[in-house]
Amino acid sequence: MRLQLSSPNDSKIQKTIAITGSKSETNRSLLLQALFPNIKIENLSNSDDGEVMQKGLAKSTGEVDIHHAGTAMRFLTAYFASQEGKEVVLTGSQRMHERPIKVLVEALRSLGADIQYEKAEGYPPLKIKGKKLNKSHVSLPANISSQYISALLLVAPSLENGLELELIGKITSVPYIKMTLALLEQIGVQTSFEGNNIKVSPKKAVTDTTLVVESDWSSASYFYSIVAMCEAGTEIQLSSYKQNSLQGDSVLAEIYTDFGVETTFSNNTILLKKTNGVKSTHLEYELSNAPDIAQTIAVTCLGLGIGCHLTGLHTLPIKETDRLAALQTELGKFGATVDIDAESLTLKAQPTLLTGVSVDTYNDHRMAMAFGPLALKANFIVNDAEVVSKSYPDFWKDLKILGFGIEEL
Numbered sequence: 377m378r379l380q381l382s383s384p385n386d387s388k389i390q391k392t393i394a395i396t397g398s399k400s401e402t403n404r405s406l407l408l409q410a411l412f413p414n415i416k417i418e419n420l421s422n423s424d425d426g427e428v429m430q431k432g433l434a435k436s437t438g439e440v441d442i443h444h445a446g447t448a449m450r451f452l453t454a455y456f457a458s459q460e461g462k463e464v465v466l467t468g469s470q471r472m473h474e475r476p477i478k479v480l481v482e483a484l485r486s487l488g489a490d491i492q493y494e495k496a497e498g499y500p501p502l503k504i505k506g507k508k509l510n511k512s513h514v515s516l517p518a519n520i521s522s523q524y525i526s527a528l529l530l531v532a533p534s535l536e537n538g539l540e541l542e543l544i545g546k547i548t549s550v551p552y553i554k555m556t557l558a559l560l561e562q563i564g565v566q567t568s569f570e571g572n573n574i575k576v577s578p579k580k581a582v583t584d585t586t587l588v589v590e591s592d593w594s595s596a597s598y599f600y601s602i603v604a605m606c607e608a609g610t611e612i613q614l615s616s617y618k619q620n621s622l623q624g625d626s627v628l629a630e631i632y633t634d635f636g637v638e639t640t641f642s643n644n645t646i647l648l649k650k651t652n653g654v655k656s657t658h659l660e661y662e663l664s665n666a667p668d669i670a671q672t673i674a675v676t677c678l679g680l681g682i683g684c685h686l687t688g689l690h691t692l693p694i695k696e697t698d699r700l701a702a703l704q705t706e707l708g709k710f711g712a713t714v715d716i717d718a719e720s721l722t723l724k725a726q727p728t729l730l731t732g733v734s735v736d737t738y739n740d741h742r743m744a745m746a747f748g749p750l751a752l753k754a755n756f757i758v759n760d761a762e763v764v765s766k767s768y769p770d771f772w773k774d775l776k777i778l779g780f781g782i783e784e785l
Contacts, residue, residue, distance in 0.1 A: 377784060378734075379761040379772065381751035384779030389606055392613040393774050395596065397421040397589030398623055399767045400552065403429045403447050404530060404559050405587045407455055411534045412582035415563060419589040419616065423767045435464060442468045444696055444739055444766060446475060447523055449500060453480055454527035457489035458534060459506035465494060467501035471739055474499065475694055479516060480524040487511045487535075512537035515544055518572060521691050522549035525574075526556040532576035533565045543572040548664040548688070551624025558622050562587060591616045593625035594742075595768045596646070597672040600628050601749040602778065603648045604635035605679045610650040612778070617646045624666045631669075634659055635676060657682045657725055664688030671746035674703055674723055678712055679753045683725040690719035696766075697738035706747065709733040710754065729754040741766035748772075751780055 402421035409415040410433040420426055425445040432440045432452045440456075442448040449468055456464050467473075478498035481491050490505040512535065516525060525541070532539035547553070557567045557574070563585050566577040591614070599612050617626075619641040629639040629646070634655040640647040659677065663670050663686055670686050677684040692699035700721055704714040710733060713724040729750075734757040737744040741763050748771065750756070764771040776782055 377760065377762045379758045380755070380781070380783040380785055381748065381758060382755045382781030383752050384781070386779055387607045387610075387752075389602070389610045389612060389778050391778050392615075393599065393777065394615050395591040395768075396423075396770075398592040399423050399425050399447070399594075400555065400592075400623060401559070401589045402426045403451055404526065404556055405589060406430055406433060407451050407530045408559060408563060408587070410455065411531070412563060412579075414582050414584050416584075416586045417589060418586060419591070421589065421592065421767070422769055424765045424769070425767060436462045437464060439465045439467060442466070442472070444469050444471060446472070446696065449475070449477065450480060450521070450523040450527045451530060453477065453491070453502060453504065454484060454531045456504040456506050457484045457491055458509050458531045460508045462506035463504070465501055465503050467494075469739070471696060472500055477502070479520050480527060483514045483516055483524070483528060484509075486514050509535050510537065513540050513542075515542040518543035518545040518547040519690070521694070522552035525553055529553070529556045529560065529574065529576055533560060533579040535578060538578040539574075539576045541574040541576075543574070547572065549624065549667075549691070551622075551665050555622040555624070559587065590618055590621060590623065592767070593617070593621060593623040593628060594668045595745075595771075597625060597628055597669045598745050598749055598771070599648060600632045600635075600637055601672050601676040601679070601746070602752065603637045603650050604632060604654075604676050605749060605752045606650055608636070608650050608652065612648045613645055614648065615645040617641070618644060625669050627666050628669060631661060631673070635680070654680055654682055658684065660685045660687075662688045664690070667691050668742060670721065671699060671703060671742050674707065674721060675746045675750055677723055678707055678710060678726060678729070679750050681725055681727045683723050685720065685722045687720040689721060693718070695742075696740035697743070699740065699742070702736075702738050702740065702743055706735050706743065709735065710750075710756075731755050733757070734759055737761070737763050739763060741768065745771055748775055748780075757785065
């Protein structure tokens with residue numbers, strides 16, 4: 377699906393949008409529910425990733441295809457490896473076969489898991505024979521994707537002796553680790569996180585518990601971008617959000633004050649209001665704790681004609697696509713000058729934008745959504761726009777509610 381995007385007629389937007397549950401919290405909650413059926417979940421994400429996770433957890437044998445869902449690949453690897461009697465081949469899209477999983481597989485093998493590579497060493501698809509894992513000590517590099525760490529922590533309470541996890545080096549993506557531990561504590565699991573050591577106690581059963589999934593802060597980022605590019609006085613209200621969020625991307629509320637966007641929390645909603653101009657013509661952020669908002673910030677800066685230097689992005693090259701390379705290419709189509717290395721991106725201020733370009737999305741939902749708000753500044757086409765269904769199926773519909781021109785070509 378190709379979409380032609382254009383700006384709303386009214387540059388001062390006043391609207392309310394309801395966003396479904398966080399993909400990150402949903403997938404963690406679903407795995408815990410599979411381990412402990414007494415758990416109920418409210419406000420589940422309606423994303424493709426959430427649906428794939430549910431379907432995967434329902435299987436005991438045969439092939440489990442998670443398509444592009446990286447979180448599901450990591451979480452289900454740990455789940456099936458720890459489930460005695462289950463035997464599956466865990467596979468996905470061609471891109472998923474290029475995304476490394478060796479660190480997690482080796483960690484699970486050290487606990488006693490039976491996992492074999494079906495094709496290339498270190499990459500999916502995986503043949504997994506579920507076993508009772510009796511060992512309880514494992515070490516991992518601290519600078520890897522937090523999803524590897526969370527995968528182990530989520531199955532830890534179901535292990536006979538729990539888990540002691542040592543992280544070696546400097547820890548990144550701490551908020552996502554804390555999100556996982558907070559959910560474990562909500563269902564009554566004892567945990568500790570001291571220095572580079574995490575302990576999760578075993579738990580035989582969970583009493584009746586309801587987990588309420590907060591709406592997705594990554595999805596909120598695109599509305600922060602829209603408000604930042606609109607006139608002062610623009611207001612967009614989003615639900616359902618809380619000030620003491622478990623999600624690392626909630627740092628948006630602080631970061632976007634630099635773009636003149638004020639966030640007000642009230643009754644599980646947030647009100648985003650454009651109050652003034654941009655703080656500086658060149659902004660710098662270290663995003664190792666919230667790498668998923670890097671694309672949004674870069675596009676916001678492009679739309680406002682300012683520069684930025686974003687660091688802590690070492691996990692982006694192994695996402696749905698190499699997001700650093702993709703950003704360099706797609707921002708460049710609008711006339712931008714972008715420099716990248718293994719973990720950073722630098723955008724030079726670009727006062728005028730080229731229009732009428734076609735943005736490619738690389739099977740990456742965040743590439744499509746991050747560029748959407750830029751229609752406020754330039755008309756352009758989005759290729760393969762349906763990719764947003766991975767995390768936010770209603771994205772284009774919600775942009776229409778705000779008045780954006782969206783026409784299928």
